[in-house]
Amino acid sequence: MTIALASVLEIHPQVAVRPEAFGALAYHYGNRRLIFLKHPDVVTVVQALHDHPDVQSTLSACGVTQDRWPSFIAALTSLETSEVVREREITG
Amino acid sequence: MSAKSLVEEMKRGLDAPICLTWELTYACNLQCVHCLSSSGQRDERELSTDEAKKILDELRDLQVFYINIGGGEPMVRRDFFELLEYSVGNGIGVKFSTNGAFIDEEKARRLAAMDYLDIQISLDGVDAATNDAVRGEGSHAMAIRAMDNLKAANFGQFKISVVVTRHNVSQLDEFKALADFYGAQLRVTRLRPAGRGADTWHELHPTNAQQREIYDWLLKHGENVLTGDSFFHLNAFGEALPGLNMCGAGRVVCLIDPIGDVYACPFVIHDEFKAGNVRDEGGFAKVWKQSDLFLSLREPQSAGACASCGAFDACQGGCMAAKFFTGLPLDGPDPECIAGDADEALSVITRGSAPKPGMDHSKPITLTRKKLPVGA
Numbered sequence: 001m002t003i004a005l006a007s008v009l010e011i012h013p014q015v016a017v018r019p020e021a022f023g024a025l026a027y028h029y030g031n032r033r034l035i036f037l038k039h040p041d042v043v044t045v046v047q048a049l050h051d052h053p054d055v056q057s058t059l060s061a062c063g064v065t066q067d068r069w070p071s072f073i074a075a076l077t078s079l080e081t082s083e084v085v086r087e088r089e090i091t092g
Numbered sequence: 093m094s095a096k097s098l099v100e101e102m103k104r105g106l107d108a109p110i111c112l113t114w115e116l117t118y119a120c121n122l123q124c125v126h127c128l129s130s131s132g133q134r135d136e137r138e139l140s141t142d143e144a145k146k147i148l149d150e151l152r153d154l155q156v157f158y159i160n161i162g163g164g165e166p167m168v169r170r171d172f173f174e175l176l177e178y179s180v181g182n183g184i185g186v187k188f189s190t191n192g193a194f195i196d197e198e199k200a201r202r203l204a205a206m207d208y209l210d211i212q213i214s215l216d217g218v219d220a221a222t223n224d225a226v227r228g229e230g231s232h233a234m235a236i237r238a239m240d241n242l243k244a245a246n247f248g249q250f251k252i253s254v255v256v257t258r259h260n261v262s263q264l265d266e267f268k269a270l271a272d273f274y275g276a277q278l279r280v281t282r283l284r285p286a287g288r289g290a291d292t293w294h295e296l297h298p299t300n301a302q303q304r305e306i307y308d309w310l311l312k313h314g315e316n317v318l319t320g321d322s323f324f325h326l327n328a329f330g331e332a333l334p335g336l337n338m339c340g341a342g343r344v345v346c347l348i349d350p351i352g353d354v355y356a357c358p359f360v361i362h363d364e365f366k367a368g369n370v371r372d373e374g375g376f377a378k379v380w381k382q383s384d385l386f387l388s389l390r391e392p393q394s395a396g397a398c399a400s401c402g403a404f405d406a407c408q409g410g411c412m413a414a415k416f417f418t419g420l421p422l423d424g425p426d427p428e429c430i431a432g433d434a435d436e437a438l439s440v441i442t443r444g445s446a447p448k449p450g451m452d453h454s455k456p457i458t459l460t461r462k463k464l465p466v467g468a
Contacts (some may be wrong), residue, residue, distance in 0.1 A: 016183070018108070018155040020315060022101040025110065028155035029185055029208055034110060034157070 003077040005056035005069065007074060009049045010088040019043060020057065026084045035082050042075050093162040096391040099143040099338050105390040108154035108380065110344045112356045116144070116172070117350050117397050118453035121193050124216075124227045126255060126289040126296060129349070129361055131164040132455040137351040141171040143371070147348070149187045150177050150376050157457070158185030158208070162358070164350065164453075167194040172201070189214060189253060191231060192238025196232065200241035204248070212279060214237055218266040239274050251318065253279045256306060257296040264309050278424070279318035280310070281324075285417040285427070286359040287449050293418070294443070301428055325410035325426045328403035339412055342367065342389035346380065354379045356389060359413035396423025403431065419446030 011017065011039070014030040017037070024037040024046075037043050047064050052058040055076065059069055079085045119134035120127075129131040139147070151159065159179065166172055166188055179186050187210035195203070196210075203209060215233050218222030220232035252271045254260065260267075264280070271278040283291035298306060307326040310333050312321060316408050321335035338343075341356035348354055353372040355361055368379035368388050380386060398404045410426020419441040425433040 016155065016157055018157070020101075020106055021104070022098065025106070025157075029157075032158075032185070032210070038098060 001080055003055065003080055005054065005073070006077075007055045008053065008088045009055060009058075009080070009085045010055070011046060011049065012083050012086045015084050016027075017043065017047065017079075026079075028083055031083065033082065035079070036083050037084075039075075041080055042072070045072060045076075047077065051083060063092065100269055101271040102221040102336060102340070102344050103338060103390065103392075105343045105386065107190065107247060108151075108377075109346050110157075111160065111340065112151070112346055112348065113116050113160040114147075114348045115162045115350050115358070118451075119166075119168045120163060120165040120191075120210060121168065122165065122231055123334070123455055124214075124226045124231075125292045126226060126257075126283060126287075127454075128287040128289060128359055128453045129162075129164065130287040130449055130454050133453045134164075134168075135351050135453060136258075137224075138370050139352050141174060141351065141368075143352070144171070144175050145178055147352075147370055147376060148175070148182055148184060150370075151184055152182040154377060154380075155385070156184055158187060160187055160383060161188035163189075164174050165191055165193065166197075176206070176209070176245050180206060186210070187212060187251075190238070191227070192235045194417055195238035197241050197244065199311050200245035200247060204242070204245040210251060211242065211247070211257075212251040213242075214253050215257075215267075216255050216257065217260050218263045218270055222263065225259070226257065227257075237277070240262060243274055249275060249277055251277045251279045253281065255283050256280050256298060257283055258302055259296070259299045261298055261302040261305055267426055268313070277318060278316075279320065280306075281320050282411070282414075284359040284411065286413055286448075287361065288444070290417045290449055296430065300430070300432070305399070310453070322411075324432065325407045325414075325428055327406040328430045332406065337406075338408060341365075341412055342386040348376065354383075356385065357413065359411070360416065362416070362447060364416070364447070365413075366450070394423045396421065398423075398433070400427075401431065401433065419447055 015026050015028050018025045023039050024043040026035040026037055045058055048058050048062055052061055059072055066074060113433060115129055117133045117134055117138055119255055120131040123132055167190055174185055185208035189212040192213045215223060215235045216226045223232040268278050280414055283297050307329045310323060315334045323333055324337040327337060346354055347358045348370060354367045356365040367383035370376045395404050398409045406454050412422055414427050415422050420434055420437055427434050427438055
């Protein structure tokens with residue numbers, strides 16, 4: 001899946017995120033993989049995804065300036081591949 | 093952040109361990125000659141069910157994602173399933189190591205019904221002769237029966253865990269085939285001179301030529317074979333093996349032993365590497381975050397005698413435990429340094445003068461060991 005500013009994402013329900021000095025550790029209970037989130041701002045964004053309509057509004061709400069959006073799109077793309085985040089399921 | 097600077101961050105320690113090993117008991121039905129914890133008999137000071145649950149509560153609060161349970165043979169404990177269920181119920185996944193003796197058909201079905209559970213069956217030879225010489229008579233059949241039961245119960249992907257010795261290096265392909273047959277994942281780890289292994293390491297550890305064989309084999313199989321990051325000393329051969337490639341002792345890894353003592357890693361059960369006890373005031377969290385030992389391990393370490401070696405960035409000087417229990421200085425080469433830089437120092441250390449493992453729970457009987465296969 002290609003992540004875009006309009007993507008609607010959430011943390012994968014089988015993933016736990018533990019903040020650390022360098023960012024955070026994420027653990028996927030399904031595939032038993034440990035993933036490193038290597039910047040505190042990425043952690044903030046990942047944890048806020050669920051509270052906003054799409055990626056762009058999440059980035060804005062987290063105070064990420066526009067010049068950094070491409071690097072956040074790249075980070076989220078990689079996190080989607082490793083199943084830390086996924087397309088949000090619409091619930092009733 | 094580059095991979096390298098991430099490793100530098102890891103070396104400064106984490107808020108909680110990534111990989112916590114918890115040995116539930118020193119009791120064991122086997123008496124393996126290389127047992128890291130010199131297990132055999134239960135220790136009367138072992139943690140009670142309630143104490144164990146309190147630790148699990150603490151680990152949940154620290155957001156420890158999963159724990160590695162071992163022993164001894166952890167399934168010997170009567171509250172084994174109770175603790176397993178309590179842990180998983182608290183969101184702490186469990187991977188446990190067992191010799192398989194107690195995985196009958198009924199237990200296999202019970203284990204297969206649980207989520208967030210991984211099982212590692214120990215096997216140190218594809219054939220009974222090679223395996224039983226190290227793990228004891230009947231232990232090969234025991235492990236195979238457990239694997240058959242897990243397969244029949246549709247447990248899914250369990251792990252076959254092999255300690256590499258000079259007698260089974262030539263069987264790596266066969267181990268992989270065995271794992272594939274069971275739909276299992278192969279895990280191979282390094283033989284450490286810890287516990288009873290301190291006495292048998294000199295006879296069992298791979299030869300220099302075999303070290304190269306292990307490295308090439310691991311490189312070829314990449315992430316399909318698990319290693320617990322235990323072969324980073326071999327990175328001096330060239331390309332890095334998969335993994336963080338650093339010593340995680342007290343930084344990202346630690347051990348809780350059956351009586352609650354906390355050590356820097358599962359391979360250093362010795363007072364010098366004991367950080368505290370979970371029964372102390374402040375519990376495990378205080379030991380992890382504030383013990384003098386762990387704080388000092390998180391400081392930059394000296395490369396010592398290895399500082400002038402071009403391979404130091406690759407091998408990091410190897411394994412602290414391997415050096416300690418062979419009597420080598422901690423800021424020097426690993427006893428299995430592929431450049432042979434430890435050979436001279438090792439040759440002048442009198443056998444028996446290296447530090448002795450901290451505790452011995454071996455059974456007080458002399459076991460008859462089968463002869464190792466001829467020519468191996």
